[in-house]
Amino acid sequence: MRGPSASLPRGRRGWAGPSLLIGATLAALVVALALVSFVWTPYEPTQMAILKRLRPPSAEHWFGTDQFGRDVFSMIMVGARNSLAVGLGAVGIALLVGTALGLAASRRRDGLLDHLVMRAADFSLAFPAVLSAIMIGAVWGPGMHNAVIAIGLYSLPYFARLARGAALQCRQLDYVQAARAAGLSEATITRVHILPNIAGVLVVQATIQFALAILAEAGLSYLGLGTQPPAPSWGRMLNEAQTFMADQPWLAIFPGAAIALSVLAFNLLGDGLRDAVDPRTRRSRA
Amino acid sequence: MSGYLLRRLVSLAATLLVAALVIFLVLEILPGDPAAVTLGLNAAPEALAALRTEMGLDRPAPLRFLAWIGGMLTGDLGLSYTYRVPVTQLIGERMAVTLPLASFAILLACAIGIPLGALAAAHHNRAGDAAVMVFAQLGLAIPNFWFGLLLVLLFAIGAGWLPAGGFPGWEGGAGPALKALLLPALALALPQAAILARVTRSAMLETMQEDYVRTARAKGVSRRRVLRRHVLRNALIPVVTVLGLQFSVLLAGAIIIENVFALPGLGRLVFQSIAQHDLIVVKDLVMLFCALVVALNFVVELLYGLIDPRLRQAT
Numbered sequence: 001m002r003g004p005s006a007s008l009p010r011g012r013r014g015w016a017g018p019s020l021l022i023g024a025t026l027a028a029l030v031v032a033l034a035l036v037s038f039v040w041t042p043y044e045p046t047q048m049a050i051l052k053r054l055r056p057p058s059a060e061h062w063f064g065t066d067q068f069g070r071d072v073f074s075m076i077m078v079g080a081r082n083s084l085a086v087g088l089g090a091v092g093i094a095l096l097v098g099t100a101l102g103l104a105a106s107r108r109r110d111g112l113l114d115h116l117v118m119r120a121a122d123f124s125l126a127f128p129a130v131l132s133a134i135m136i137g138a139v140w141g142p143g144m145h146n147a148v149i150a151i152g153l154y155s156l157p158y159f160a161r162l163a164r165g166a167a168l169q170c171r172q173l174d175y176v177q178a179a180r181a182a183g184l185s186e187a188t189i190t191r192v193h194i195l196p197n198i199a200g201v202l203v204v205q206a207t208i209q210f211a212l213a214i215l216a217e218a219g220l221s222y223l224g225l226g227t228q229p230p231a232p233s234w235g236r237m238l239n240e241a242q243t244f245m246a247d248q249p250w251l252a253i254f255p256g257a258a259i260a261l262s263v264l265a266f267n268l269l270g271d272g273l274r275d276a277v278d279p280r281t282r283r284s285r286a
Numbered sequence: 287m288s289g290y291l292l293r294r295l296v297s298l299a300a301t302l303l304v305a306a307l308v309i310f311l312v313l314e315i316l317p318g319d320p321a322a323v324t325l326g327l328n329a330a331p332e333a334l335a336a337l338r339t340e341m342g343l344d345r346p347a348p349l350r351f352l353a354w355i356g357g358m359l360t361g362d363l364g365l366s367y368t369y370r371v372p373v374t375q376l377i378g379e380r381m382a383v384t385l386p387l388a389s390f391a392i393l394l395a396c397a398i399g400i401p402l403g404a405l406a407a408a409h410h411n412r413a414g415d416a417a418v419m420v421f422a423q424l425g426l427a428i429p430n431f432w433f434g435l436l437l438v439l440l441f442a443i444g445a446g447w448l449p450a451g452g453f454p455g456w457e458g459g460a461g462p463a464l465k466a467l468l469l470p471a472l473a474l475a476l477p478q479a480a481i482l483a484r485v486t487r488s489a490m491l492e493t494m495q496e497d498y499v500r501t502a503r504a505k506g507v508s509r510r511r512v513l514r515r516h517v518l519r520n521a522l523i524p525v526v527t528v529l530g531l532q533f534s535v536l537l538a539g540a541i542i543i544e545n546v547f548a549l550p551g552l553g554r555l556v557f558q559s560i561a562q563h564d565l566i567v568v569k570d571l572v573m574l575f576c577a578l579v580v581a582l583n584f585v586v587e588l589l590y591g592l593i594d595p596r597l598r599q600a601t
Contacts, residue, residue: 123304125531128538131572135309138560138568139317211427218429219542223557238432242546245435246443256432264427 020272026265034080043071045078046230054248063254066237067244072251075232076258082227083234083262086144087213090151095206097152098159103190105160106167117164121157129154129216130223137225147226151216155209162205166198200277204270211266218259234259291588298584305576306358310351313569319343324367324563337367341566354569363570368562373570376555383453383467383551388540390464390471392529395478400525402479403486404518410491418483425480430539434473434546441469451548470547474539478532485528489521496520530586534579 037045042062049069057064063072105117133142133150140146170176171194179189220226221235229236234255241251317323321337341364342350357363363373406418442450448469454462493499494517502512541553548554552571559567 123301123308125534127305127576128534130538130541131575134541134556134560134568135312135572138563138565139313139323215429219431219538222431223542223545225560238435242435245439249439252432252435252439256429256435259432260424260428263429264423267423267427 017272017275019268020276023265023268023270023272026261027269030080030262030265031084033077034084037074037077037081041071041074041077043074045070045074045232054244054251056248057250064248064250066240066251072237072254075237076234076254079232079234079237079255080258080262082144082231083214083217083259086148086151086217086226087210089148090155090213090217091206091210093148093152094155094159094209095202098156099163099195099202101156102160102163102165103167103194106164106171106194107186107190109168114164117160121160124153124157127154130219130225133220133225142220142225142228144227144231147217147220150220150225151213154216155213158205158209159202162201163198166201167194170194170197204274204277207266207270207273211263211270214259214262214266294584294587298580301580302577303355305580306355306573307351309569309572309576310354313565313572314350315347317565320565324565326563340365340367358570358573364566366559366564366567368559368564368567373567376567377552377570377574380550380552380555382456383549384540384544384553386463387467387471387474387544387549387551388533388536390467391474391478391536391540394471394475395482396529398475399479399482400486403483403488403525404490404513406483406487407490407494407517407521408513415487418487422480422484425476425483428476430473430477431542431546433476434470434543437469437473438547451546453549453551466547466549470543470549473546474536474543477539478529478536481528481532482525486518486521486525489524490517493517493520526586526589530583530589533582537575537578 047070049065052061052065052069053067055061055065055069061071061073063076066072066075101117105111105114108114129151132153133147136146136150167190176189176193179193184192217226217233218235218238221233222239224236224239226235227233237255238252238259241248241255245252314320319334319338321334321341321343322329324341325333325337338344342353345353361374363377365371366373366376369376402418402421406415409415438450441448449466453466456463490513499512499516502516503509507515537553540551541556543549544551544553545557552574556568556571556575559565559571
C-alpha cells in the first residue's frame, strides 16, 4: 500500500517555470563542464608554463593564464569538479544522517529522542560552516575532506528539522493510520509510506543546500581551509588572483563568475522545484 | 513575562554550556595533546613539557573545563601562545574592528534590502518587482568575498576613491576609519540585503491580503499611508527574525571579508591563530562567535514583543 505522492501533485507534473528551466540549464552546463574535465581540458590544469605567465584572454587561452602560466579555463573546469564533489559529499552526508535523525525523532513527538535531536539541531544552527571548518582545520589540518565534514555538519540540522516536520504531518494521515491498524511495523511504515512522501521536499532542500555548499566550499578554499593545492579550486584561484588583480583582472573575474553562476543555477533549480512541489509558494515569491 | 524571560535565560545558559563543552571536546580532547598541535611535530620535549604546564594540561580534563568556564566568567581567557599577551586584550583590540564592521553591514543591508522589498511588493508583478527579484537572486549567488574584490577593482584600484584594504584605527578620527570599513561592509551586506528584500517583499504581500488592510483602504486612507503604517510595520516581524538568524552567516562572512580587506578584526585573528596553531586563541574565539550568535537570537526574541504587542501579551 503506497500513499499519494507529495513530490509532484497531479496536474503539476511536467510544469516548468522559468526558474526551473534556467536553473536546470545552467546546472546542466556546470555539471557537463565538470564531467568533461575528467576526459578533456584544453591544457593540463596543473602544468606550469612560465614563459606564458599572466597572458590575457585570447583564442589560445580563452580565460588567460595565471602567474605560473597555467590555463585559467582548464583550472575552472577541474575546479567545477572539485566544487561539485565537495557539495555532493557534504549534502549527501547531511541528507542521509539528517533525514535518519529527523525520521527517528518523528516516531514519538516530544519524546526524549525528539527533544535531543531538535535541541542539537537548534544548537548547530549557531555554528556557521566556517566555524566548524576552523575547529576541524585547527585540529586535523585543512583539506577537502574536512571541508566536506564541516559543510555537512552545518547542513545536517536543516534536513533533520525538515524531515521531522514533514514526517510528523504524514503520520497523521489516514493511510498511515490504516497501515498501522493493519499491523505494519513502524520501520516498514517509515520506509514504504513516510519516506516516499517526504522525498520531494527533501530533494528541494538538498538542491538549495547544494548551492550553499558550493558557496561555503569556495569561501573555505579562499581561506586555505578547503581544497588544497595543486588541485585547482575556484576559491583558491580567487585568493591567488588578489595579488595580480590590478593589472590582470581576469584572474579574479572568471573564477568568481564560475562560483556565482553555479550557485545561481542550483538556487534557481531549487526555487523551481519548490514551486513544482508546492505551488502555494509561487504566489508570494514569483 | 518574567517567567518567560527566566525560561529563556536558562535555555540561553544551557545552550552556551553545551557549546562550551563541544568546543572543549573538539579542541582540547580530540587532538590528544594540544601542546603537540601548537608546537608541531618537531618540538623539543622540554618545550612540550613547558607548554603542557602553561596550558594546564597536567590537570584532569573536567578540572580544565571548569577552569576555562570560570576564566570566561571572570574575564581571564589565558595567554596567547603566539602573541604572548592575554587573549582578553587581543579580543578587545580586534573587537573594535569587527563590531563596527558587522553593525555597518547590518545597517547597509537594512537600508538597501527593506526599501527594495517594499518597492517590489508595492509594484507586484511589474518591472520594479522583477528588477528587485533579479537583484535578490544575484545577491544570493555572488560570493561576498568576490563582490569585495570587484568593489576593490572598481572603487579602490579603478577610481581611487576608497582604500583597497587595511584599517587606520579609530585614533585618527571616525572619518578615515569608516572610509576603510565602507567597501568591506558593502561586500558583507550584499547577501543580507538580498535576503531582506525577498523576506520584506514576501511578508508585505502576505500582509496586503489581511482584512485590516482592506478596511483601512475602504475608510479612504491613501495607498501609500496604508503600505507604510499598516503593511510594512506588520511585515517587520519576519524581517527581524531573519535578521537575527542571519547574524551567524554575517559573522562567518566577516571572517572571510576581513581577510580580503586585511582588516585586523576577530575574523583575521582566528584565521591567523589557526595558521599559527594557537589553540588557546582559537578555542576562545570560536566560543565568543558562538556566544554572540546565541545572545543575538535571544535579543531578537525579545524584540518580537516590542514590534508586535500581541506576542508580548501571549508570553
